[in-house]
Amino acid sequence: GENVEQHPSTLSVQEGDSAVIKCTYSDSASNYFPWYKQELGKRPQLIIDIRSNVGEKKDQRIAVTLNKTAKHFSLHITETQPEDSAVYFCAASEGNNRLAFGKGNQVVVIP
Amino acid sequence: NAGVTQTPKFRILKIGQSMTLQCTQDMNHNYMYWYRQDPGMGLKLIYYSVGAGITDKGEVPNGYNVSRSTTEDFPLRLELAAPSQTSVYFCAAQGWGYGYTFGSGTRLTVV
Numbered sequence: 001g002e003n004v005e006q007h008p009s010t011l012s013v014q015e016g017d018s019a020v021i022k023c024t025y026s027d028s029a030s031n032y033f034p035w036y037k038q039e040l041g042k043r044p045q046l047i048i049d050i051r052s053n054v055g056e057k058k059d060q061r062i063a064v065t066l067n068k069t070a071k072h073f074s075l076h077i078t079e080t081q082p083e084d085s086a087v088y089f090c091a092a093s094e095g096n097n098r099l100a101f102g103k104g105n106q107v108v109v110i111p
Numbered sequence: 112n113a114g115v116t117q118t119p120k121f122r123i124l125k126i127g128q129s130m131t132l133q134c135t136q137d138m139n140h141n142y143m144y145w146y147r148q149d150p151g152m153g154l155k156l157i158y159y160s161v162g163a164g165i166t167d168k169g170e171v172p173n174g175y176n177v178s179r180s181t182t183e184d185f186p187l188r189l190e191l192a193a194p195s196q197t198s199v200y201f202c203a204a205q206g207w208g209y210g211y212t213f214g215s216g217t218r219l220t221v222v
Contacts, residue, residue: 034210043201043213044154089153097142097161097207103153 002027002094006102014110019077021105023090026071032093033073035064038104039086048075080109113137115204117214124192124221132187132217134202140212142205143185145169145177147198148216154201160185192221 003026013019025033034049050057050064050073057064066073077084087106091099118133136143145157156169160179174196176188189196199218203211 032208032210036210043215044211045213046210049210091210093208097205098144098156098159099205099211101154 002030002092002100004090004092004100004102006090006105008105009103010106010108012108012110013080015080015082017080019075019080019084019107019109021075021088021090021107022072023074023092023102024070024072025092025100027092027094028068028071029095030092032099033064033066034091034099035062035075036089036091036101037086038089044089077107080107082109082111085109114212115202115214117200117202117217119217120215121218122220124189124219126192126194126221128192129188129190130192130219132189132200132202132219134185134187134214135183136185136202136204136212137183138204138206138212139182140204140206141182142207143179144203144205144211145175145185145187146201146203147171147196148201149198157187157200189219194221197221 006023031052036044037047038044061078063076087104089104090102115136141162144159146154155171158177160166166177199216201216202214205211
């Protein structure tokens with residue numbers, strides 16, 4: 001099955017700086033890559049996603065890039081704010097419509 | 112449009128007791144999932160369903176059971192609760208080719 005890995009496990013950034021989280025996947029047939037944000041004590045929520053026919057997608061301060069050749073995709077957060085502090089999960093689609101999740105990255109924005 | 116609704120939000124069980132975690136969705140999605148999330152950890156798949164009347168095991172099914180008699184409902188049954196089942200449980204629903212919508216979770220403590 002699909003294997004998704006996230007790096008780094010914890011990322012600390014100064015408020016206003018950018019944060020980048022990278023995920024790698026193993027199955028070249030994966031074609032859908034969502035990112036979820038989970039604030040402390042809350043549910044994971046979809047914040048952005050990308051499909052394999054697109055290389056980059058932006059939504060205000062967040063963007064996702066996809067490199068199919070290298071089998072990795074990254075979440076970019078610009079002008080970080082304290083409310084960006086959370087755990088971020090990446091995922092990749094499997095052939096049975098399920099998602100394989102990474103283990104999550106803790107992002108800490110230091111005011 | 113409530114999305115995915117889980118009840119109860121919190122529960123304390125004694126060892127050996129049983130309970131059912133309820134999950135209902137109003138998005139008419141065929142795919143539904145149960146995950147558990149231990150503190151500081153990622154999501155582990157317990158059971159999933161690809162439609163009414165069809166269920167299958169995930170990676171950690173022991174001690175749990177599910178049923179899917181309707182598209183809307185996907186209850187998770189815990190029999191003979193054990194301390195190892197202390198966790199936060201998330202239900203999710205998914206349309207074909209899209210991300211998951213998670214419920215708000217049930218925080219279960221077994222004492």
